[in-house]
Amino acid sequence: xxxxxxxxxxxxxxxxxxxxxxxxxxxxxxxxxxxxxxxxxxxxxxxxxxxxxxxxxxxxxxxxxxxxxxxxxxxxxxxxxxxxxxxxxxxxxxxxxxxxxxxxxxxxxxxxxxxxxxxxxxxxxxxxxxxxxxxxxxxxxxxxxxxxxxxxxxxxxxxxxxxxxxxxxxxxxxxxxxxxxxxxxxxxxxxxxxxxxxxxxxxxxxxxxxxxxxxxxxxxxxxxxxxxxxxxxxxxxxxxxxxxxxxxxxxxxxxxxxxxxxxxxxxxxxxxxxxxxxxxxxxxxxxxxxxxxxxxxxxxxxxxxxxxxxxxxxxxxxxxxxxxxxxxxxxxxxxxxxxxxxxxxxxxxxxxxxxxxxxxxxxxxxxxxxxxxxxxxxxxxxxxxxxxxxxxxxxxxxxxxxxx
Amino acid sequence: xxxxxxxxxxxxxxxxxxxxxxxxxxxxxxxxxxxxxxxxxxxxxxxxxxxxxxxxxxxxxxxxxxxxxxxxxxxxxxxxxxxxxxxxxxxxxxxxxxxxxxxxxxxxxxxxxxxxxxxxxxxxxxxxxxxxxxxxxxxxxxxxxxxxxxxxxxxxxxxxxxxxxxxxxxxxxxxxxxxxxxxxxxxxxxxxxxxxxxxxxxxxxxxxxxxxxxxxxxxxxxxxxxxxxxxxxxxxxxxxxxxxxxxxxxxxxxxxxxxxxxxxxxxxxxxxxxxxxxxxxxxxxxxxxxxxxxxxxxxxxxxxxxxxxxxxxxxxxxxxxxxxxxxxxxxxxxxxxxxxxxxxxxxxxxxxxxxxxxxxxxxxxxx
Numbered sequence: 001x002x003x004x005x006x007x008x009x010x011x012x013x014x015x016x017x018x019x020x021x022x023x024x025x026x027x028x029x030x031x032x033x034x035x036x037x038x039x040x041x042x043x044x045x046x047x048x049x050x051x052x053x054x055x056x057x058x059x060x061x062x063x064x065x066x067x068x069x070x071x072x073x074x075x076x077x078x079x080x081x082x083x084x085x086x087x088x089x090x091x092x093x094x095x096x097x098x099x100x101x102x103x104x105x106x107x108x109x110x111x112x113x114x115x116x117x118x119x120x121x122x123x124x125x126x127x128x129x130x131x132x133x134x135x136x137x138x139x140x141x142x143x144x145x146x147x148x149x150x151x152x153x154x155x156x157x158x159x160x161x162x163x164x165x166x167x168x169x170x171x172x173x174x175x176x177x178x179x180x181x182x183x184x185x186x187x188x189x190x191x192x193x194x195x196x197x198x199x200x201x202x203x204x205x206x207x208x209x210x211x212x213x214x215x216x217x218x219x220x221x222x223x224x225x226x227x228x229x230x231x232x233x234x235x236x237x238x239x240x241x242x243x244x245x246x247x248x249x250x251x252x253x254x255x256x257x258x259x260x261x262x263x264x265x266x267x268x269x270x271x272x273x274x275x276x277x278x279x280x281x282x283x284x285x286x287x288x289x290x291x292x293x294x295x296x297x298x299x300x301x302x303x304x305x306x307x308x309x310x311x312x313x314x315x316x317x318x319x320x321x322x323x324x325x326x327x328x329x330x331x332x333x334x335x336x337x338x339x340x341x342x343x344x345x346x347x348x349x350x351x352x353x354x355x356x357x358x359x360x361x362x363x364x365x366x367x368x369x370x371x372x373x374x375x376x377x378x379x380x381x382x383x384x385x386x387x388x389x390x391x392x393x394x395x396x397x398x399x400x401x402x403x404x
Numbered sequence: 405x406x407x408x409x410x411x412x413x414x415x416x417x418x419x420x421x422x423x424x425x426x427x428x429x430x431x432x433x434x435x436x437x438x439x440x441x442x443x444x445x446x447x448x449x450x451x452x453x454x455x456x457x458x459x460x461x462x463x464x465x466x467x468x469x470x471x472x473x474x475x476x477x478x479x480x481x482x483x484x485x486x487x488x489x490x491x492x493x494x495x496x497x498x499x500x501x502x503x504x505x506x507x508x509x510x511x512x513x514x515x516x517x518x519x520x521x522x523x524x525x526x527x528x529x530x531x532x533x534x535x536x537x538x539x540x541x542x543x544x545x546x547x548x549x550x551x552x553x554x555x556x557x558x559x560x561x562x563x564x565x566x567x568x569x570x571x572x573x574x575x576x577x578x579x580x581x582x583x584x585x586x587x588x589x590x591x592x593x594x595x596x597x598x599x600x601x602x603x604x605x606x607x608x609x610x611x612x613x614x615x616x617x618x619x620x621x622x623x624x625x626x627x628x629x630x631x632x633x634x635x636x637x638x639x640x641x642x643x644x645x646x647x648x649x650x651x652x653x654x655x656x657x658x659x660x661x662x663x664x665x666x667x668x669x670x671x672x673x674x675x676x677x678x679x680x681x682x683x684x685x686x687x688x689x690x691x692x693x694x695x696x697x698x699x700x701x702x703x704x705x706x707x708x709x710x711x712x713x714x715x716x717x718x719x720x721x722x723x724x725x726x727x728x729x730x731x732x733x734x735x736x737x738x739x740x741x742x743x744x745x746x747x748x749x750x751x752x753x754x755x756x757x758x759x760x761x762x763x764x765x766x767x768x769x770x771x
Contacts, residue, residue, distance in 0.1 A: 015637045016441055018573060019611065025577050028567040066662030069441035069702070245684030266684040281409070308663040308682030310408055329653075355581070 008045075008077075010070035011038035017064035017074050022332040023057055026351040030057055033064040036081065037074035044081060055081045057345065059336040059352075060205050061302035062242075076250065083209035091342075094132045098338040099208035102198035102215065105143065105171030112143040135346040138381060141172045141373070148174035150192040151181055161275075162226045162233045163191040166240035167198040168373045176389055180236045180272060183395045187279050187286045191234065196222045199243040200251070201303075202337055209251065216248035220258045223265055233269045236391060238372045239337065242303040244269040271304070272391060273312035273371070280316070289397040291322040296393065297365035299328050299356060299379065301372035302336075313371060313390045320397040325369075330359035333370075335378035350382065357382040369393055409690040410436040410658070411765045412758075413678055415665045415705070416697035418443020419747055420735030420754030422648045423469075424695040426476045427758025429655050433765055436689055437652065438660040438680055442645045443699060443735075445747060447636040450644045452484075452506040454491030456746035469755035470506065470748075477508075480651035481614035482644050485509045495604070497533065497632050499541025501549075508640060510618045513630035514604055519552040523600040524632075525593060528561040531569040532635040533606040535559060556600070560592035575608040576639045586621070594625055602628040607639040612646050660687070665705045668694065668731065675731040678705070693730040693764040695757040697750075700736045713738050717757045730764045732757035 017033040018024055024032040031054050040050045055078050064074040087095060097104060108115035118124055119140040129136040148170055153160070161184065169177045181191045196219045203212035223233060235241035243249055247262045255262075270278075279285040298314050317325045334352030339345055360368055360383050368379050368387040376387035412428040414421050417439035425437045452470070460466050470488055477484045486492065486506035493501040495514050514522075524542070526535030539557040546553040564585070566574050578585040597603045609618050609631055622629050633640045653659055666681040675694050679686040696705065696719070704710055711722040713733040718726045734757035735750050 013636075014447065015573065016446070018571075019637050019642060025581075028565050028574070030567075067441045069444075071440060071664065242683075245682075269684050277408075305662065306683075308660070308680060308687055310658065310660055310687065 007072050008038050008041055011072045012070065014069070016067050016069065017072075020063040020067045022061060022063065022334065022352045023059060023348060027057065027348055030054060033058070033074045033078065037064065037077040038072055040081065041077045044084075050081070051085065053085070055085055056087070056207075057348065058082065059302075059332060059334075059339055060201075061332045061336065062306040063302060063332065066305060079204055079249070080209075082207040085207060087207070090131070090133055091344075094134060094342070095206040095338075096208070097132075098341070099203040099206035099211050100198070101167045101171075101202050105146070105167050108143045109146045109171050112145055116142045129343060133343040134341050135343045137346055138341055138377070141168070141377065143171055144174055146170055146174060148177040148193055151185070151190065153190055153192065159188055160190050160192065160231055162194050162223065162231050164194045164196055164199070164223075164233050164235050164240055164244065164269075166196075166235070166237045168237060170197075173373070176236070176392070179389070179391050179395050180234070183272070183276070183391050184234065186395070186398055187276065187284060194222060194226070194233070199237075199240040200248055201239040201243050204243075204249050204251070205337055205339065212249065213251045213255075216251050216262065217255070217258055219244075219248070220252070220261045220265065224261050227261065227264050227268050231268070232275065233265060234272050234275055235269060236272045236371065236389070238271070238301040238303040238307070241269065241271045242306050245307055271307060271309060271312065273316055274307075274309045276316055276394075277312040280319070286398070287319060289320040289394075290399070292320060292397060294320075294323045294393065295366045296323065296325045297328050297360055297363040297368050298325050298390070299330070299333065299360075299368060299370040299375060299387075301370055301375045302332050304371060313369070316394060317369065317390055320394070323397075326363050326365065328356065328359045328363065330356040332356075333375045333378040335374040337374050340374070340378060349378070353378055353382045360385055367393075408436065408658070408687070410434050411692045412436075412695065412761045413438060413689050413691040414695040414697060414758070414761075415439070415678065416443065416699060416735060417441070417645070417649060418697060418699055418735055418750060419445045420750040420757070421695070421697035422645075422652065423473055423476065423751050423754030424697055424732075424734050424758030424761070425652050425657050426648070427472065427755050428695075428762040429652060429657050431759070431762040431766070433762045434656070435652075436658045436660060436691075437649075438663075438665055438678070438689065440662060440664050440702070442642070442649075444701075445750070446641040446645045447638055448641050448747075449496070449511070449633040449638060450508050450641050450747070451494065451502065451504045451511070452486070452488075452747050452751075454503040454505045456748035457488050457505045459746075460748050460752055463752055465756065466748075466752060469752045472755055473751045474506070476648065476651070477644070480647040481616065482647045483509045483615050485512055495538075495542055495632065497538065497606075497634050499538045499545070501542075501545055508644065509615050511630060511633075511640065513602060513628040514632065516546060516549070516551050516553045520601045521554045521556070521599075523556050523558045523596055523603045525596045525603050525605050526557065526559045527570060527575065527606065527608075528559055529566065529568065529570040530575075530606065531571060533572070533632075538604075538632070555604075558596040558603075560589075560596050562588065562592065564588070572606050572608040572634050572639050573611075573637055576611045579608065579610040580612055590621065590624055593629070594627075597625065597627045600627070602630065604630050604632055607631040607633040609639070611639060611642055612650075613643065614647065660689070663687070664702065665698070668696070668705045668728075670728045670731070673726065673729050675728040692768065693732070693761040695732045695734055695754075695761050696737060697734040697754060697757070698737060704737065712740055717753065717760055730761070732760050734758070
């Protein structure tokens, strides 16, 4: 991040960042990325206090970074300001929990059935809204028994990869984790499940810089041996992928002990679809897909776009014979992880989602596919359509004949 | 490392890059467009100035290139009107008249015509647009030109909270997605237009609206309306970009947004691919030919060695040898003469480079 001391001078005030900000588009008073990023950053660097609650409203979608013609890291500046921002007690407490989905997951998955039952109770949600300012409008994702294990290793060394499940697949959707492992298996790759926890995106998003550094270090320790052995790391959650590829959001850049390995991890991390696409290019992808007449609409999550890998899922899904896939290209869903759960941000979150909801309604697909778990939640909350991970569709396509 | 394969990869989404990608796509090539943000033409009006046409008038393919661009813009829903051989006047935000050859169709309403009375309508609280200043200056200019045109300043007040300051971006965003807002704006403009033959408003009628949607707004208003592009972001400029990019995408051009090309791979005088600086590890784009339309503000991926291009748009080293036979230069990079820049040159070089890049693959296939 020290390198970016110069980035601020690259800002020419062209305001293109403002033209793509999902929050600015729906919130009249939001000052926008140009102001909250490079403009106020100049004051912050001089040690002038610019305390503003508005930095909390940044989604962390990175759209401003992607449109900037001069590669100013606008959202990173806002994220740093977020970490410095002092929040009122209750929000601070709530965000402390939201920053630690790993811890939350470990606690709730001790007795998942009981936790799910408790979290779904109306009085519990009412209390959470009053005491924690968590919106009662949304359902919490259900927790599962965390039983995602590495399959038995039989393959050769060169065919091994490491699967980084992140906290959501580990604690909420271990079945999806098995889908990912199954998908890799079909093309001859043996995936071992990394003994990692949360990637740190929620910590960054909730302004918990120390926690983000702590989980980043833990993840580097957990992955060090495998990347040193030359193994590739596979992510199936776009936020995890974004975090790993950016060296854990740059939080370890000043950390002599960890920076090198974090960089190595970044260069060895592949999004699941990115890896499958490269297998396909090399003629090594198992393309034994069975025909299906599925009509899908694809939503690319913001953290997929911020990885700069094109649209690998879109192209992979289209390899299934008979399938139709529409790329919705309708902006950000507005959920942004824990953002949409926050009572004061719920309305903004839903307003941002409107464009996507409308485009889904217009497309009338049988299902929406998107690789981000919280985009799925938002789509199912804002529309009547089911949203699934594209990996589930692709794995199913191998077996379509058996079903029909 | 991921590898994506294309016939033609175009780098840069300024006017030259968009035209190059359009030209290659029209010749049935599989095209990728890599860009970090739009080019700087979005900061302007989208006009093709008469002066620029004059400077490029010796180019034998000028008419063809402009005709292609106009066709592209029409298909994208932002048609241009005008003629390369006729210079006409259009008012600008600083209250002067510019000599223009071609402009987006919707901007021509502002052309001064004998004796026509116009209202220049500002919005209360809007930064970067001063209707009084504009009206005063334009009236004075019109008097000098003895065109008999009159300009009167009017201001509308929008009831909803538009933030401080109000920006054309905010108004354009509301215009795009809120029918209630559009109705309110329509009513306010209708009231301001009373007694005038036409109204001039700051560029704010939507970030994505097609010419047809603006014409519909005009029909409801019952009076010709014209936008005056303001400071960056210029809404009419951005609109052209959005519509052209979205048209290319629909025609099958794959867009890679957000990360710069860090390296052009050249082996034995042939460009084999490009490396995009995505986080973690680079993205590799394999291609039969490529167009570099990066502009001059970004670091050139060809490095210090690059010293201009030849007649065939191919990059040359300082000793005059061709760097790669299937690599073509478009836009400001193709011309070191800063004076000679402008939308016309960018369209011309983009058109040439796009066609040359497409012919590489076609020749390949023919052989």
